[in-house]
Amino acid sequence: MRNEKHFLVKQISDMIGNADYVYFISFAGLTVKDFSELRNQLAAQNAVCHVLKNTLIKKAGEALKIEGLETIDFTQGTALVAGKGDCSAAAKVLAEFGKKNDKVAAKGGYMDGAVLSPAEVGSLAELPSKPVLQAMLLGVLQAPSRNLVTVLNAKAASILNVLNAYKEKVEKQ
Numbered sequence: 001m002r003n004e005k006h007f008l009v010k011q012i013s014d015m016i017g018n019a020d021y022v023y024f025i026s027f028a029g030l031t032v033k034d035f036s037e038l039r040n041q042l043a044a045q046n047a048v049c050h051v052l053k054n055t056l057i058k059k060a061g062e063a064l065k066i067e068g069l070e071t072i073d074f075t076q077g078t079a080l081v082a083g084k085g086d087c088s089a090a091a092k093v094l095a096e097f098g099k100k101n102d103k104v105a106a107k108g109g110y111m112d113g114a115v116l117s118p119a120e121v122g123s124l125a126e127l128p129s130k131p132v133l134q135a136m137l138l139g140v141l142q143a144p145s146r147n148l149v150t151v152l153n154a155k156a157a158s159i160l161n162v163l164n165a166y167k168e169k170v171e172k173q
């Protein structure tokens with residue numbers, strides 16, 4: 001391989017290695033205007049989108065020793081979407097953009113040492129955002145203490161109701 005290709009493979013390897021998530025998408029037939037719009041939407045979610053040669057992506061995968069990358073269909077044009085942070089936000093952008101423009105579709109992905117199928121990338125798009133998931137977790141963690149306080153208050157309230165009823169009975173007599 002020529003020096004330029006070694007350099008590109010190293011750059012792609014660094015991009016994949018430093019990202020929290022990577023999605024591979026097809027974009028064949030997409031206009032430059034639409035592709036720029038997709039890039040802007042991804043940039044708002046802290047993700048970048050690069051069009052790369054399939055052979056260079058495969059070489060970068062081999063350099064990183066990613067097993068299962070051969071299951072992804074690296075034919076036609078492939079764009080690499082890499083980012084940090086909320087992986088579902090970028091997957092949602094891809095899914096929504098794919099609904100509007102059928103030329104964009106997920107080919108697969110790579111996250112936390114595992115290769116993702118197109119269906120798994122679609123599943124990530126269906127997940128709630130990270131703040132919503134954190135709020136749901138907080139609600140689950142607070143539920144036992146909230147239930148305990150409710151039970152204790154109910155017992156105290158029932159005792160108070162009995163005492164008030166007794167007091168009213170004594171006052172009437």
